[in-house]
């Protein structure tokens with residue numbers, strides 16, 4: 001009898017260092033599933049960022065490169081330009097992408113670099129212990145926003161909607177926002193990833209899937225509370241769906 | 257077939273040498289006095305179907321080099337002092353991940369924005385690693401256009417052999433001046449072998465998956481990796497040290513100078529010899545590894561040294577370390593973008609001869 005639901009080949013079957021309820025693990029799994037389904041394990045290269053997913057190379061079973069904090073889009077540019085027929089995945093957190101690496105992501109997107117960014121938006125700096133991120137919601141607590149993010153009096157600014165920010169750039173071809181707080185959203189997100197990877201392999205231009213992701217540890221919640229909080233607060237601010245889709249070829253991906 | 261002699265600016269000669277060395281990817285950001293190099297690479301790399309990107313910053317450029325080098329391709333960036341400061345994080349990562357790369361610094365005078373005239377104030381940064389952590393880069397210092405081309409060409413293979421980034425430390429004068437130059441044979445990058453440590457082409461390479469990283473949270477693991485790298489540095493010190501000596505044998509005072517200041521010292525040496533003074537010139541070509549053993553040997557023979565630099569005195573510290581107090585080491589420097597004249601250096605040597 002054929003096994004209908006099995007561990008993806010592109011993901012090692014070892015225990016991760018992620019906290020219980022963390023979104024990173026789910027995201028790893030759906031990336032690995034798409035790579036398996038596309039038969040690209042031997043052509044995949046991931047740049048794992050400085051952040052909780054810095055050890056992605058322990059879990060993904062394919063080539064990887066670990067660049068400096070925020071410089072992943074620049075390193076991915078160098079890799080993809082040298083290996084245009086490979087699948088290059090630029091995995092980034094919100095601190096990595098939307099704070100220290102803002103210049104790198106904007107210019108990689110604007111050049112239409114043909115790799116795919118997986119942007120894990122957990123509205124917090126996970127690895128360093130819960131500091132405010134550029135994506136932290138107004139009023140959300142962080143160690144560096146002890147009274148909650150206050151854009152006006154404390155001058156902490158407003159949360160950045162990265163897909164919408166990048167959508168004005170002509171080099172961007174596909175910008176989608178998903179979430180991994182429940183099975184339905186996870187399936188949709190996997191579909192976005194597949195569309196982005198397929199567009200990358202066709203050489204269409206810059207593709208990115210932003211994924212709203214739970215960080216129960218630094219949100220100081222249980223896993224269950226964190227998926228509910230994401231649903232109620234993050235999705236209310238960060239609209240889900242395909243924010244921009246100017247792919248030329250007909251989308252071949254189906255919801256699985 | 258003998259190659260023709262071409263009259264070229266140093267910056268362009270460096271570019272042509274890199275193209276001939278099989279450089280597959282160049283990433284740069286505009287800064288004076290190296291702009292001709294970036295423009296040369298734009299024209300010639302794109303014409304050859306290779307990769308040229310004008311990056312959004314020097315930080316992005318060095319990280320593009322990091323990515324390209326991770327695939328085993330010959331990759332390069334160039335800049336001048338303020339831009340090279342921005343590259344230091346990336347250079348530290350390249351060293352931590354044992355990736356080859358060629359980085360050219362057509363140095364200017366600092367600190368800060370400083371000026372755009374030639375300087376040698378980046379010696380400490382170049383020879384002490386420059387970024388965070390325990391590491392060195394190989395540093396090659398040309399004295400003119402021909403040597404800038406030769407060292408740039410060779411920098412790629414040296415860097416690949418040792419898996420250590422190579423910094424070509426020129427200065428604004430060498431970048432801007434024109435001299436005759438004959439280039440080495442072009443290498444077709446397609447003929448260069450794939451690297452077993454690089455990412456990509458897994459199936460063709462029949463290898464396990466590779467992970468290019470400088471991360472190691474286990475203190476014992478990180479220490480072991482650093483120790484292995486330092487063993488390699490030991491071999492580099494044995495094999496790579498290069499210098500040039502002029503009239504050193506009978507000299508009482510030996511100039512120690514590199515790059516542009518060595519050219520000035522050569523002029524002062526000729527003035528001194530014409531006046532009957534026994535003066536020589538010792539010119540380090542590798543600034544790291546530094547030719548300490550040879551200098552120590554000359555100190556044993558009782559030579560005094562006059563270190564001449566376009567800085568407030570940086571290489572002089574390495575000279576003093578090398579001679580270890582055995583003989584006097586004097587210093588003469590100009591900075592701020594000033595180049596000492598051979599007359600003023602000659603005057604200094606006359607003063608010292610009278611001591």
Ligand SMILES: Cc1ncc(C[n+]2csc(CCOP(=O)(O)OP(=O)(O)O)c2C)c(N)n1
Pocket residue numbers: 050051052053069092093094095096097120122124125126127128133
């Ligand atoms: C240059 C530099 N600055 C700061 C850090 C410390 N640092 C490590 S991870 C991180 C934040 C990561 O947050 P994010 O990108 O949101 O990833 P997450 O852990 O939330 O997935 C920071 C600031 C670093 N490693 N390097």
Ligand code: SF4
Pocket residue numbers: 017018019021022023024052122126127214215216217218
């Ligand atoms: S700190 Fe947050 S992002 Fe990091 S592993 Fe834990 S839950 Fe995940």
Ligand SMILES: [Mg+2]
Pocket residue numbers: 093094095120121122123124125126133
């Ligand atoms: Mg985060």
